[in-house]
Amino acid sequence: MSSTATTPELAKVGRxxxxxxxxxxxxxxxxxxxxxxxxxxxxxxxxxVAEPVIYLVVWSTIADQSGGSLNGxxxxxxxxxxxxxxxxxxxxxxxxxxxxxxxxxxxQLSGQLLRPLHPxxxxxxxxxxxxxxxxxYYLPIAIVLTLIFQPTFDVRPAEVAVFAxxxxxxxxxxxxxQTALGLVCFWTTRVGxxxxxxxxxxxxxxxxxxxxxxxxxxxxxVAWLLPFRxxxxxxxxxxxxxxSDEQLLGGLAMQIFWILVGIGxxxxxxxxAVRRYTAVGN
Amino acid sequence: MxxxxxxxxxxxxxxxxxxxxxxxxxxxxxxSILAVAVGLIVFQLVFxxxxxxxxxxxxxxxxxLGVQTLMAGVIHSVIQPNMMRLTEEVRDGKxxxxxxxxxxxxxxxxxxxxxxWQAVDVVIGAVIIGIAFVRLGGDLGLLDTLAFAVAxxxxxxxxxxxxxxxATGSFWVVQMWFLPELFEGIFQTGRWxxxxxxxxxxxxITFLVPIAFAITVPAEAxxxxxxxxxxxxxxLFTCAAFAFARWFWRFGLTRYxxxxx
Numbered sequence: 001m002s003s004t005a006t007t008p009e010l011a012k013v014g015r016x017x018x019x020x021x022x023x024x025x026x027x028x029x030x031x032x033x034x035x036x037x038x039x040x041x042x043x044x045x046x047x048x049v050a051e052p053v054i055y056l057v058v059w060s061t062i063a064d065q066s067g068g069s070l071n072g073x074x075x076x077x078x079x080x081x082x083x084x085x086x087x088x089x090x091x092x093x094x095x096x097x098x099x100x101x102x103x104x105x106x107x108q109l110s111g112q113l114l115r116p117l118h119p120x121x122x123x124x125x126x127x128x129x130x131x132x133x134x135x136x137y138y139l140p141i142a143i144v145l146t147l148i149f150q151p152t153f154d155v156r157p158a159e160v161a162v163f164a165x166x167x168x169x170x171x172x173x174x175x176x177x178q179t180a181l182g183l184v185c186f187w188t189t190r191v192g193x194x195x196x197x198x199x200x201x202x203x204x205x206x207x208x209x210x211x212x213x214x215x216x217x218x219x220x221x222v223a224w225l226l227p228f229r230x231x232x233x234x235x236x237x238x239x240x241x242x243x244s245d246e247q248l249l250g251g252l253a254m255q256i257f258w259i260l261v262g263i264g265x266x267x268x269x270x271x272x273a274v275r276r277y278t279a280v281g282n
Numbered sequence: 283m284x285x286x287x288x289x290x291x292x293x294x295x296x297x298x299x300x301x302x303x304x305x306x307x308x309x310x311x312x313x314s315i316l317a318v319a320v321g322l323i324v325f326q327l328v329f330x331x332x333x334x335x336x337x338x339x340x341x342x343x344x345x346x347l348g349v350q351t352l353m354a355g356v357i358h359s360v361i362q363p364n365m366m367r368l369t370e371e372v373r374d375g376k377x378x379x380x381x382x383x384x385x386x387x388x389x390x391x392x393x394x395x396x397x398x399w400q401a402v403d404v405v406i407g408a409v410i411i412g413i414a415f416v417r418l419g420g421d422l423g424l425l426d427t428l429a430f431a432v433a434x435x436x437x438x439x440x441x442x443x444x445x446x447x448x449a450t451g452s453f454w455v456v457q458m459w460f461l462p463e464l465f466e467g468i469f470q471t472g473r474w475x476x477x478x479x480x481x482x483x484x485x486x487i488t489f490l491v492p493i494a495f496a497i498t499v500p501a502e503a504x505x506x507x508x509x510x511x512x513x514x515x516x517x518l519f520t521c522a523a524f525a526f527a528r529w530f531w532r533f534g535l536t537r538y539x540x541x542x543x
Contacts, residue, residue: 037457044460047467053483054471061478062332070331148480190305193312200316210327 022117023125030129038137045137049086049145055209056082056149071213076152080240081211083145088235089208090134091167094175095123097191097198100182105189107279120266124175131171151240159239162248166235169255174231176262183266186273201226207233227258288385289393293360296396303399310399314351314406321347321473336478338505343475344414346501349434350472352407353496356438357445357469358400360393362462365449367395369458375540388531392442415504422504429513430503436520437496443520443527444492450527453534472497495519 034041060075068074073081103109112119181198185191203209204219206228212220223229234251237243243251300306325347329340338346368391371377380390415422422430448465452458468491476484476494488494495516502508 039455040457040460043464047460047464050467050470054474057479057483058328058335058474061336062328065332065335190309193309193316196313196316200320203320204323209324214327214331216330 019117019121022121023128026122026125027129030126031132034130034133041133042137045090045134045141048089049141052082052085052089053145055085059210059214060149073211073213074152076150077240078211079145079149080151080153081236083142083149083151084236084239085208085232086142086145087135087138088167088170088232090138091131091171091235092174092231093130093134094127094171094178095182097178097182097185097195100179101185101189101191104185104277109277110279113274113277120179123179124172127175128171153240154242155239158245158248159243162252163235163239165252166238166255169252169259170231170235172259173227173255173262176259176266177227177231180262180266180269183269183273186276202228202231205229206231207236211237227261230255230258285385285389289389292390292393293396296394297398300396300398307399307402310402314402318347318351318406318410321351336475338475338477341414341417342501342505344417345411345504346475346497347473348407348410348412348414349437349497349501349504350407350469351403351410352434353437353441353472354469355401355403355405355407357441357465358403359397360395361442361445362465363395363397364392365445366458366461367391368449369452369461372452372538373456373458377538378540381535381538387535388446388528392446411504418505422506426503426506426508429508430500433500433503433508433513433516436517437492437500440492440516440520440523441496443523446527447530450531450534453537469493475501492519492523 056078059070059073059078063070063073063075063078069077103112109119112122177198181195182191184194204215205212205223205226207223212223212229212233215223223233230251234255238248238251325340325343328335333339335343368377371380377391380394381387383390445465448461449458468487471479471483471487472493476487476498479487484494499508499512499516502512
């Protein structure tokens with residue numbers, strides 16, 4: 001008798017439980033996978049570390065040339081910024097638009113569309129799981145960089161806490177940004193040029209290339225209006241800068257805002273995009 | 283002579299193959315321009331804080347950017363596609379097809395794949411070098427021009443040797459998917475004069491990864507900083523690297539067991 005009333009409730013609980021199970025299993029699988037080819041993964045990470053090391057060397061050279069500091073940033077500050085940068089960059093690796101290009105062109109999406117869960121869940125869980133091995137891989141590199149470049153760190157417990165949350169916020173913002181970009185492949189088969197444009201904007205407006213305070217004022221103003229700064233500059237500054245508690249919490253709120261915007265844009269585009277999907281073969 | 287003809291024929295087929303996809307050309311031009319734009323913006327930013335970086339002026343750094351872009355075009359259009367195909371075929375056991383042909387196998391594995399549109403960077407790099415050259419006063423003698431051409435050619439050979447050694451590693455290591463990423467990361471160090479890097483890194487990108495010889499030395503030729511000893515050393519180093527790469531490739535081949543192919 002009462003079962004008619006509780007069935008929807010039960011179904012809801014069941015769905016939630018299977019979703020949690022799905023995330024948990026996928027994350028565990030991803031962790032195991034990323035621990036498989038350790039040497040190859042290390043080589044990949046070494047290639048990735050070159051980028052911040054170059055920026056660091058260039059800007060600390062200029063800081064030294066201008067009498068020790070540049071806009072109040074010393075060589076040690078730059079070192080701290082770019083070492084934490086690498087950590088944030090590791091968190092910021094998400095499924096790329098090139099992946100969507102491949103999925104759609106090769107018809108790989110067909111199988112995923114047949115599953116009862118939206119494909120995005122798989123990407124979010126898979127890459128989240130991969131972070132744990134990657135962070136472990138990265139630690140020795142961070143120690144070596146710290147010994148070489150002598151960063152100046154001055155960290156409060158609140159900053160560490162906010163940082164630990166903000167890197168996941170950055171991960172989600174970037175996930176939905178790049179997924180939305182990847183959906184463009186439902187209309188065009190090539191996304192390379194558009195993705196290059198996106199990366200260019202990100203380099204300049206996120207703090208990836210250089211701490212945003214070194215940018216001209218108008219660039220900083222533009223950066224405030226876009227999601228990019230919340231994926232690099234904010235998490236890094238949360239740890240190495242001296243933001244007040246209000247700024248720290250405000251930053252997290254902005255991250256939530258951009259995650260919601262990302263999910264909204266993604267859901268909207270997805271609805272139209274998936275109708276255009278036609279698999280070849282498979 | 284036959285070897286050379288076969289090599290040229292392979293390259294021609296590769297070019298013809300890519301010529302089918304014309305839209306890719308436009309997209310590649312767009313991507314290359316964006317990449318150069320980022321480079322120029324970074325220079326703008328750097329020189330809004332200083333007049334020279336470790337003794338190099340804006341125009342001189344432009345010359346380095348030009349050489350680096352040009353070399354990137356050479357690597358991405360010919361060297362990297364062939365070397366990545368080599369690592370894949372060693373893994374899958376398909377290299378048999380190349381080894382059983384009556385031509386030098388090293389030549390064959392180096393010319394089978396061409397990504398023509400990536401060569402857009404060669405043109406863009408050359409244009410940047412030209413602009414830098416004019417801004418530097420455009421005063422380059424015949425001898426300097428010759429030195430530049432020699433440095434550039436040997437630099438390209440040196441990068442090829444480096445890639446061949448890396449790719450030969452696939453006879454021992456199965457997983458090689460990280461190679462482009464690793465190389466690209468290190469290759470980006472070539473956007474700046476090697477002098478700015480700390481000693482250990484400068485040593486690494488001079489002798490282990492020959493970025494300094496491949497990029498800084500030709501750029502020094504354009505900016506009239508090159509002395510004969512450095513050029514001679516670069517040439518000798520390239521010859522030694524080539525001999526080593528060829529020996530290493532043959533040594534790696536002895537490890538090749540093929541698959542059931």
